[in-house]
Amino acid sequence: MSSAAATRADWTDRILELEVGPVAHGGHCVARSEGRVVFVRHALPGERVLAVVNKDGGGSFCRADAVEVLEPSPWRVPAPCSWARAGGCGGCDFQHADPAAQRSLKSDVLAEQLRRLAGIERRVPVEELPGGALGWRHRVRLAVDDEGRAGLRAHRSHDVLPIADCPLTPPGTLPPVLEHGFDPDTEVEVAVDAHGRVHVGDDGPVVQRAAGREWLLSPGVFWQVHPALPDTLAAVVGEWADAPQGGTAWDLYGGVGLFAAVLAGQVGPDGAVTVVESSRQAVADGRAALADLPQVGWRVGRVERVLGGLGARPDVVVADPPRRGLGRELVDALCGHAPDRVVHVACDPAALARDVALFAERRYRLAELRAFDAFPMTHHFECVALLVRA
Structure with a gap:
């Protein structure tokens, strides 16, 4: 043929x-x-x-x-879940691979995206996080079928699978939840907090801890699903941001202010950290958590609409955009403010590579890059990149 x-x-x-x-x-x-x-x-x-x-x-x-x-x-290796197969759950991609092999495959993907989209030859190891390949997922969104039964969706499908458990969640988390009925054709979020308490739907607030602080999160407010990731990201962002005492830092797509808390400690009481976040509830939760840091200011709105009114040139910008990345318009706008450094947190290697190429056009070089296996058994992983103005 x-x-x-x-x-x-x-x-x-x-x-x-x-x-x-x-x-x-x-x-x-x-x-x-x-x-x-x-x-x-x-x-x-x-x-x-x-x-x-x-x-x-x-x-x-x-x-x-x-x-x-x-x-x-x-x-x-044998997959630990019977749903990780053809026609099965869409959540896991690599249960049939040894965890070390999974990280190697993800490193291959990152290198290929950097080469193809940014013209950069660089191989970065995808680092293991504490806790192992199972039981790490402390937040999961369940789909509910037309009969009110909760489960997970099949791969590339709206069909809801009648699972009895998920090995990615902490043992004992899901079976009691799956025994209950819910409103048909909806979704329900299940979250495990810092105390190990399981929250279902609007059962909040959810207590989370990172960077030496505590947050009380309203139902639905974003927090990383891997319990080790917030502290890991906060440490790397803090090291690479290196905001000066009395300086200015922006935390874009800042959520409840995890990175802002770190930046505030660097700039001190005479400096300024501005958080830009579109979720009003996340900002409200962040204001409460960081009420002792008057150097942190908050702007509610979409980054592309707020950026032009942020004022003085920042020494450093931290950006944690959604999966699609920043894109040309925002990269151009950020570079127009001429920060010395940009710390880019990314959950999609292709979007990161595209953004790195756009920064290079504006004379920002990729100085550092780390990757973390924050989503074992899946194809997803988290990256942090440091871009430095030439």
Whole structure:
């Protein structure tokens, strides 16, 4: 079959024998068949598998799930959850890989994104966080089906799976919650606080601790899902921000002020830290938590709308944008304020690489980069980058 014919054919439900190639961003590996690219999940580089095509848009690529491993990778291990399989839960991508191998795969992804999108040859290890690969997820959003039963969604689907538990959450967290009924076709958040108490839905406030402080969080207000990540990020951000005594710092997408608390200690009572955050409830919770730090000011609104009115040139900017990253408009605006340093916190390596390339156009070089496996068993990880003005 020619490449053109293969492109036109609908391969949905077709079973392919594939030699699996490198990992790609998004929780799958790359294979090829009859001139087409196949993004295959539940496989590992170097394996030979049988895979069933589950999505084919008729273009140059399709998506498939490995359903039988003919030649396994030495990295392959038994998945700890029965739902981590073809047609199963969409939450986990790499339960079939040894945790050290997962981190190596994520490091490969980061290096590839930096090379392709930013023109930077750099390999950074993805560092393990305390606690292991299971039981780390202290916040999870459950979907509720049309009969009021809570569960997790299937991969790339709105279907709700009738799970009995999830090994990524602390043992004993979910089974009591899953026994209850909820309003049909809704979602419910389950959070474990710093005391180990389980909060369901609007059962708050949720007590969290990091950077030597305590926050009382209203239901739904953002906090990292891995309990070790807030302190880890706060330490790295503090080291690289290095805001001067009496200086000016901006904390963009600042949430409840985790990084602002660190920056406030650096600039001292004669300095100024401005937090910009669009969630009014997060700002209210942050104001309460940092009430003893008068050098911290708060602006409620979208960063792109507020940035122009922040006033004096900052010595340092910390930015923790959503998954899509900053983008050209915001990078240009930030560089126009000429901070000496920008500390960029990112949960998507492709968005980070695009932003790094945009900063380079404005003569900000990538000085430091670290990555953390804050989401074991999934393809996600967290990065912190330091960009320095040339």
